[in-house]
Amino acid sequence: MLEIKNLYVEVEEDGNRILNGIDLSVSAGEVHAIMGPNGSGKSTLANVLAGRDGYVITEGTVTYKGEDLLEMEPAERAAKGVFLAFQYPVEIPGVATMQFLRVALNSQRKFRGEPEISMPEFMKLVRDRAETLAISQEMLKRPVNVGFSGGEKKRAEILQMAVLEPALCVLDETDSGLDIDALRIVANGVNGLRSPERAMIVITHYQRLLDYIVPDHVHVLSEGRIVRSGDKTLAEQLEREGYAAYAA
């Protein structure tokens, strides 16, 4: 589904090189965890996949479902099934969560040449998905992420994911700022979305999240490069030994 080859990325503003030749192959149905110390390039990788401005790709390719992902605008990537759960979800005052979800879903459908979702169908979809994530109707009436606690923001990200039903989910430090109960709810939400057609990249600093979302593959990112890959036991080893062994 996703093929990253020899990817080099610099920050546009200062020319600082963050990714130094990433190679990663993700197939449908798989969950990949990317772990690494702060500053290793985890969030840059997530942002580049979603199409955020401010980065220059100096070398390498990213192929998604056979197409050049880097050529696509962010909205096109989303419509084709790429979803980024933000580390810091953005507050949008004045835009109600329900309105936002509906505009997003219908924009994606329009792009794919599908008809708009009917209002009752949409309401039912959101209600069902919100329930699993313990998101109240009251929360849905509020503006996007405004006045949400840290945990609520992360749950709202997973709700968006559940409603938009992407093929490739990139979760950027979804566990940061969550207490254990919130972590469980979020992890259950994510696990509920695991399917043979869907792939996930779970970016995290700590192994804790991976107790709940069990990955098929674990990669260690250091200095913008994947320095080691393994199965879920690698995450446990990192938890015991820390990242010191991978420091430059």
Added chain:
Amino acid sequence: MNVALPRTKAESAYLEAVSAGEAGPQWLKGLRRAGYESFAGAGLPHRRLEDWKWFDLRQIVDRAYPPALRGAAPAGEVDALIARSPFARLARARLVFVNGVFDAARSQLPASGDVEFVRLASDGVPQWLTQAVAADGSDPISALNAAFVSDGGALRIAAGATADAPIELLFVTTAAEPSTLTTRNVIVLEEGACATIIETHLGGAEAYVANSVTEAKLAKGSRLDRIKLEAEGEGGIHLANFHADVGEGATLRDFTLTIGGRAVRQQGFVTVTGEGADVGVSGAYLLNGRQHADTRLVVDHAVPQGTSRELFKCVMDGQARGVFQGKVIVRPGAQKSDGKQSSHALLLSERAEFDAKPELEIYADDVICGHGATSGELDETQLFYLNSRGIPEVEAKSLLIAAFVGEAIDTVDNEAIRDELTRMTGEWLSRRSRA
């Protein structure tokens, strides 16, 4: 030192009109004469006067716009303009003024006996009206208005009465040649009365000056919701004053959407004259091209325990220029006054401009007053967030702009009116994204 400036063509045209005292409502003769005299003394204000530094009226009124006193206009054009008002379906009564003169045939008078309507160009007007009209020679818009007023609507809401559906005062201008149309409205709310009054200003594409003054008197415990839509034509200059006198425990909610006109100066002078009055003045700008809109607002807490809230959300695209000058005055002894003022600008193009001048003038010690002004572009992080959910650039921008303006529209209490204002914002945005 007072340096006499040469008269502009526009000033000469006004002074030569000498219609003061000769045409128009006879009972306003005194007002007209006083207005003419003070205009003759001061002329059009220019940018060296502090209050006019961002709106050089002397430059803006760039040619002769002789005062017009006629109502005749091509019927088709007038009807097409009237049809543009979004409030047709929700207004119970509609009072239409065409080129400054009341048009009875196109109007629908208030049905309730609790609401009294009188056109200004009448003989033998009731006493409540003669008492309510006040001359204010200190301000050039008021002076010009007094000098050349041709007509206007006066409404009295009887004590304790609630005008349950909005009443619309609709002003339509179709100027065949450059001219000035001058109207004045008077709104009197007796004790405990409630009303929602819409003021709509629409115009054709020609060059004209629309001068409009609205005076409102809110007696004890009354409530006025005033919604103004300024949608003059692209050649129109809109000069307007709103004077409100808010009595004890009375509530004023004033909202203005500024969307039309070439140059627009709107001034609000709100005086808290009764204890415990509650004032809310808000507005939104949707400007593009070379539009220039300037709001000057003075909220004067003359007595204790008044509350005032001002919120302006201004959107400027193209080479448009927006200005907000807001002043809160707390007079000696007006303790426990609570005044907050904020203006926020969203600049959609590099050539758009916004100037803000918030002022506090406080002469009492036990008060809460504050102001805030911001100006910026669309938030890139918010835009990316929307894009990353599949919402394309153009739609994402429209969504954020609508949300920005929506905060001001939300201060309007009446849901149906709010919906129409939101719809107009949406139309403006779709015109923008098509351009």
